[in-house]
Amino acid sequence: MHDLVTKIIESRLPSTEVFRGLRKHRLALIGAGIILVLIFIAILAPFIAPHDPIEQNLEHRLLPPNAEYPLGTDNLGRCILSRLIHGTSVSLQIGVIVVGIAATTGVTLGLIAGYRGGLVDELIMRIVDVLLAFPGIILALAIAGILGPSLYNVMLALAVVGWTSYARVVRGSVLSVKEKEFVEAARALGAGEARIMFRHILPNVTAPVIVMATLGMAHVILAAAALSFLGLGAQPPTPEWGSMLNDGRAFMRTAPHLTIFPGLAIMVTVLAFNFLGDGLRDVLDPRLKGAAR
């Protein structure tokens, strides 16, 4: 037992320091806790939802919260709680997929632009400038509009809009990291360009990317909800939080629970990711300055 403890202490990975730092950050912990709960809800949705999310029951239209339907029913008599529970996985998937595509693309292009410099850099960064010159949500709206309304097109549109900020941040960090002597040392050993970029530079620029990706999740979930609200995203009967808001709009006065609960779900999720992102930034940033010392 004692051996094991010393072993763990000796193999202090930088990541354990991140967890130790986060422990002191209460809001970030709350955020991480909520996200964990959301993930469980998303995975277990079929088992914990009291009703089928798309089953219509026109006899029970627009019921306020009651014992049978804890959060009431919508205009087609569907259980709002069940729809929210199933919508969790939709929203989380949107977040993960969009941020995943955007961050991978952005990080790779930023890495290449920063490391290679010259014409390649100019080309990539001018494309970034052009994309950033449009308001993001409007550009996404236009792309999703052209591609046609569907959840996948919305995700694609958000990824196309989203990768630019990752590319910018990564390029900036690469410019400073590539001047470090350990990069020169790698060149002196005969390491190839790919090895230098991905083994030496990339691990030293990930800290801001992790923070951006976490905050980006919140932004993407919100943007996807907004596009679904406008009818471009998830199509009925998919239980998506944004489109649920849209469906409930007409009944806001008579049955406010149709909009209040999906709104709360979006708010809680977005806040949770923001809390975690802020916490990660606090923990990673001081190390960021010292990371490549």
Added chain:
Amino acid sequence: MTIQDGVLLSVKGLKKYFPVRRGVFRRIVGWVKAVDDVDLFIPEGETLGLVGESGCGKSTCGRTILRLIEPTAGEILFRSQRLGQVVDIAKVGKNELKLLRREMQIIFQDPYSSLNPRMTVGDIIGEPLIVHQVARGKEKENRVKELLEAVGLKPEHMQRYPHEFSGGQRQRIGIARALALDPQLIICDEPVSALDVSIQAQVLNLLEGLQEEFHLTYLFIAHDLSVVKHISDRVAVMYLGKIVELAETEELFTHPIHPYTEALLSAVPVPDPDYKSERIILQGDVPSPVNPPSGCYFHPRCPYAKPVCSEEPPTFQDYDGKHFAACHFAGELSLRGVKMK
């Protein structure tokens, strides 16, 4: 390609000019002559010290020899064991260069920025083995342990990250990495300048011990004359991208024949309370390498300058067989050196 017997590295007419660009169109408006026509050679197993002020081109010279910076002109002849012949590093292709990287390595000045903070010590030292496909897995691990012991660290340090070590220990890690591929030539780019004085001696002794053990040849770049005196067989003095004097260590320190060397030597502190220091304070600053003075680069600051010095650049030539200098009056001036212990 000719190279004397027993000589490992011979550099001839090495130049590195960096363009100075201005304006919207990045027009080239001038050149920084960081390394300007450098000639030197190092016999196998010896140490050549390279000294000079900050910004005189010492480090650029070292990096150009390794082709970490592409030379503008010149020959870098190297007796390669692996290729079994003398090659011109300045002209070899990409694949040959990668092979040559196994035979020439570099130790950096800053023990903090020269190690990747995201890699373990084992990965850092083992990387050259992976890159050149020399060893992997268990074999690599054993070699890394061997290297750690050779530089005075413990094998169990493999799993740790660089930030867990002190400056001197980090420098040892950097040395182990340079040794991993059994190189012949190591360029030491001010390897002790960033260290505590007490640690400097340890690292210097380590470098000397390793030289003997592995028959290494060093190009030792430094600005600390006492360090250079201690470790070098021969010393080259650099000023504004040119080598102004090159001789065996004792000869250079006791009988300098270039006025710049004399001025540098007069700045060496002497640990003797009765010694009356007669420092030669050079007038003015180091001129800009973008727009160097006419004739001899040193003439505006030289206490012995004569009219010819501002008109004609002196040639770097041999006086009495082993003592080289670039000064019009090298043989005539009687200059003061320092006493060797």
